[in-house]
Amino acid sequence: MPEDILYSIRHLTVEYTTRAGTVPAVDDVSLDIRRGEILGLVGESGCGKSTLGKGLMRLHTGPAKITQGELWFDGRDLMTLPLDEMPEIRGAEIGMVFQDPMTSLNPVQRISDHLTETIQTHEPEVSEKEARKRSEVLIERLGIRRERITDYPHQMSGGMRQRVMISLALALRTKLVIADEPTTSLDVIVEAKFLDLLKELQKEFGLTILLITHNIGVVAEISDRIAVMYAAKMMEVGDVKDVFAQPKHPYTQGLLRSVPNIKLDGAELYKMAGAPPDLSHPPAGCRFHPRCPFVMDICKEQTPPLEVIEGNQLAACWLYPSVMAKRQEASHA
């Protein structure tokens, strides 16, 4: 694995077992997360982006199961670890921030207890006093006054709670933070300030952040790269500037043109036909083909692999020769 890749997901498949049969929520997805970057993972509801995020920590329980793939994190394949060793990685090396901080925080525990418990669980040699001191410094850095550390979660505002969640992730010098819709429950002004904070933390702590969101505007604002999922498949990956300037996949093209832009004048919203498919009966071939304006015969039969189209930009679409080349290899084999 190249030095600059922190997390390499290889051919990950996560399936849900339901009464109607197995539903692959993440289907053969590969993605590299680079050290120190903010990678925006976008897609519509049900596309599998949150399932992928949880998969990175092997957090699935119940009907969800990883059925295939490798999870190379910082030099080792997490899939080869016994499941009971995962808690040492969760929290300590990979932190997670969810959409609703109120359900992530214990309502009968003070903020200080959350933080000191987290620190002492993973670093038992740290004294209570020291852990408390570290916690105070941390929350102050995140813009919460030191005295507020004895507050209970309900005494804080939504924005402050989300800062507490980030502080929990940072308390252990986490290498990777997975933030799943971290600003969706926040009002826009608070959201803007929270995004500024994430950007600062990325620079200050060299933090790597996987930002999972349905909000394209949020990704444009703070991400370095973007990964676009649709119906359990990865459609396009690239630098934010490249993908927004020249999206390669027809889905990305449509998606970006259908997002309202408050600064843009006169342009009409692109009206994409149809709706995302039901994953228990996904369309054959490319999942996007029933809605695609450029659909060809091959799209209805074969699933396009994710290939380099230009520079750092990858897409899974038969329109491009580099993707088509893979098909020929397959048919000769």
Add this chain to the structure above:
Amino acid sequence: MPETPSVGTNALQREASTSTNELVRVEHVSKFFPVQTGLFASLMNRGNVPSVRAVDDVSFTIHKGEVFGLAGESGSGKSTIGRLVLRLLEATAGKVIFDGVDLGKLSGGEMRRMRARMQIVFQDPLASLNPRMTLGQAIDHPAKIHLTKLSTDERKKRIYDILSAVGMNPAKAFYDLYPHQISGGQRQRVVLARALVTNPALIVADEPIAMADVSVRALLLDLMMKLKEEFNLTYLFITHDLATAKYVCNRIAILYLGKLCEVGPLRDVYESSVHPYTHALLEAVPVPDPTHRRTEAMPAGEIPNAINPPPGCHYHPRCPMARPNCSVDEPPLRELLPQHFTACHYAEELLK
């Protein structure tokens, strides 16, 4: 189109409207909700129950045929205003005049008949549809109540027509389906169809596309605009998303903590806002363009508690322009520019 049910109004109830162009006039409407307290606290404060001032002395008019946007952050009171306009909630003070009729003076029966002319569409279509009713039954429900002159067959025909109008084709195929059998975007179309079946003049759309997928939203908005022309509708469009509002609203009102900050034609408000809160709000909206960078500082803090709102201008603790009198004098909503209203003592300084 079948005739709209007539609404019993007498001369007394019909107020002179200032202009024939006006469909809804909201006059100094307030809504306070009592705060639930424990027994001990309520005994201690007898007769002095604290209340949430969800809507506080709000006035505006909605013109016939326009899309009037009502925007604000969570807890600003925008949904409460939507319900007050339809008299789904009784106002604590003030009145709502709909097409010249003071709704507060209508009896229960009269109000029920009036409801045929005003409908609401909520954010979550799955929660709005009864899971045990077919789509046809759901749309037929208000039709049965309000379109009493139509026979069963005539109603069925009308429901097919409306299903086609909202893009659910072939209508016959959808009539007997249940809500769980169709997609989220289709469900919102059915909810629109149900709202339209009684031939209303006003539709209060409360975050109508917020639950829909990004790739489906544009089509839904487009449909709403087509229906507006086809059925001569007026929309009260309630949203927290200023970017979406830009594509549909003719005029917009910005709310903060139950009070109006700014009202005006959309373009005027977006291009030259005359309230510091609107200014911050517009600046905070994430822009889907990586070359765009926010330049202005965001206001401090978050929306305060509506039980004890700050005195004077509610926004003063966060406002970069605040002066001493802002924490004392409540700014009235005034017409700073033609048709462009602001509730800021120092709005003149924002004029470009």
